[in-house]
Amino acid sequence: MVNAAGKFGPYSQPGPAQPAPVAAVRDAHLLPGRGQTGSELVRSRVALRVRLKSVSPGDRLPDAGVLAEELGISEITVRRALEGMCQDGLLDRRRGRAGGTFVAPDWDAVVALMHDTDTAAALDAFHLLLECGLVAHGTGEVPDGRLDGLRALVDEMDLSDDPARLRELETRFHLDLAEALGGAGIREFAADLLGRQCLVLPAPEPALVRARNRCHADLLTELRRGAMDPAVRAVKAHQHARPDASPT
Known part of the structure; x- marks a missing residue:
């Protein structure tokens, strides 16, 4: 197909x-x-x-x-x-x-050897824009059960100690989030964007993935509550997460 x-x-x-x-x-x-x-x-x-x-x-x-x-x-x-x-x-x-x-x-x-700071920053900013738009539009419109798979990914990230598995799970989270909030076409768009990021952005360390996973969990909580502003803040906190900091 x-x-x-x-x-x-x-x-x-x-x-x-x-x-x-x-x-x-x-x-x-x-x-x-x-x-x-x-x-x-x-x-x-x-x-x-x-x-x-x-x-x-x-x-x-x-x-x-x-x-x-x-x-x-x-x-x-x-x-x-x-x-x-x-x-x-x-x-x-x-x-x-x-x-x-x-x-x-x-x-x-x-x-x-292909990492490119400027391109990585531009892609990261664009990804933030995409997810903020999806969350702002989708809050309160997500059917019951559609976020269950995303919650399972968050739970698995909390339990995993394997760096490669953590990076895989985080990438899957963002792909599935794009589909849950925007449909299959937006998932395809996110796949292209995330693939480009894989080539120009250093792979995140496990501690960073775990810090960002707290933002994932907060995002899902706010989406379930239908709280748009806190959900958007969780997306923004993800971009600025640090291994030793909690999302704000």
Whole structure:
């Protein structure tokens, strides 16, 4: 099945599932700098797969045709993007019967060389804007039960000691939050944004994830109460959370 965001152009899926106040995020030019090219989309989605543990360093990626169908872009664009990632050291190309395109074993070390403070700050600010808009519009409109999965992620983060698992769970929280408040199309948009962040922003330390998880918990509490202003404050507190500080 073709990804809806790609089928209709970046973030332009129509339909009632997307609330009006966040409809503007469907315009790709609103992303920091400019909208992603097809090649950049591939890079961000591969990075997101690694963060979510869909693939790990050393694992084989799906074939270019499968990725092209998932993303709604041409196979040749995917092939060129994967070749570029091989040149950058993010991926390895292997030939032969057991060949294919693999996540480089030293993925983390290569990504660390790509960190970009300015781009990371712009993406972080845009993500804050997106979530504040979603929360402001969705408070009081979330059906019973829709936040249960998010609460389960918060509870699991509280119990986990594994750094990679904590980062995975936090990323899943923000993806699921986007879908709970904005629908499947907004989730696709958030996936592109979070994937880009994975490439330019250092992976958070466990203590930071736990500090931000207190903000996650506060956000869910306020969403259940239908309290918009405190919910928005919880989103903002997440961005400024520190390992030794409680959200305010």
